[in-house]
Amino acid sequence: MTNIWTLFWLRTKQYLANKELLIQILLPYGFVTLYSKLMNIKGQDGLPLLFMFIAMSFSIGIGIPIATIVSKEKEENNLKSLFLAGVSHIEYIIGSIIYPFLLTLMTIFILPLITQTNILEITHLGAYLGVMLLTSINIVLLNSAIAMLADTQAKAKVYGFPIMFLIMMLPILSHTSDYIELVGKYSFMGSYIHFFNNIETFHLISTDILSVIVWLVGLIILNAIIFNHNH
Numbered sequence: 001m002t003n004i005w006t007l008f009w010l011r012t013k014q015y016l017a018n019k020e021l022l023i024q025i026l027l028p029y030g031f032v033t034l035y036s037k038l039m040n041i042k043g044q045d046g047l048p049l050l051f052m053f054i055a056m057s058f059s060i061g062i063g064i065p066i067a068t069i070v071s072k073e074k075e076e077n078n079l080k081s082l083f084l085a086g087v088s089h090i091e092y093i094i095g096s097i098i099y100p101f102l103l104t105l106m107t108i109f110i111l112p113l114i115t116q117t118n119i120l121e122i123t124h125l126g127a128y129l130g131v132m133l134l135t136s137i138n139i140v141l142l143n144s145a146i147a148m149l150a151d152t153q154a155k156a157k158v159y160g161f162p163i164m165f166l167i168m169m170l171p172i173l174s175h176t177s178d179y180i181e182l183v184g185k186y187s188f189m190g191s192y193i194h195f196f197n198n199i200e201t202f203h204l205i206s207t208d209i210l211s212v213i214v215w216l217v218g219l220i221i222l223n224a225i226i227f228n229h230n231h
Contacts, residue, residue, distance in 0.1 A: 015069075
């Protein structure tokens with residue numbers, strides 16, 4: 001528990017010290033506010049905005065910052081120092097997802113308030129929270145794995161760009177062809193896409209959720225393997 005608390009304060013300093021990360025975190029909120037005001041969007045009309053900008057927030061406001069921080073730790077050999085200090089892979093993963101978890105909660109509650117949609121009503125809330133949290137954690141773990149595989153921050157950004165593009169564009173492009181729809185269904189974004197396309201009939205017990213859980217387990221194992229390799 002002490003190691004997790006130490007990692008939490010380390011992440012706090014890293015987020016506050018990097019103004020670029022703070023801008024990336026706040027950018028989706030600015031875009032949603034701007035679009036909502038300019039287009040006078042309210043109620044159910046705001047769902048397409050949520051569909052697009054929650055994915056954007058998960059990508060550039062949650063995924064990229066964790067990749068930047070982890071790759072910087074590895075490049076500066078701070079990652080090895082943490083390992084030598086006795087931090088286990090479970091502690092590292094938990095310590096790394098605390099801030100993304102908090103940022104996810106901010107995103108999934110604040111953006112619907114900005115767009116004035118009814119997605120936070122009790123009838124949708126359980127499914128909404130479950131899908132968003134699972135999707136966000138998968139994105140964090142995927143970016144963390146990429147960052148630990150990269151030797152430098154520059155390489156982490158290069159490796160992470162296709163993932164960033166996929167997270168932001170797959171929900172939008174899933175309607176353009178049956179093939180992309182199939183890829184989206186079984187990707188870590190599958191339940192996210194299905195939820196927004198079928199809000200009234202969506203159930204947490206579904207193949208989409210099972211697929212996301214499989215991704216979650218696989219990414220936890222992958223992070224543990226890479227962590228032990230770096231150790």
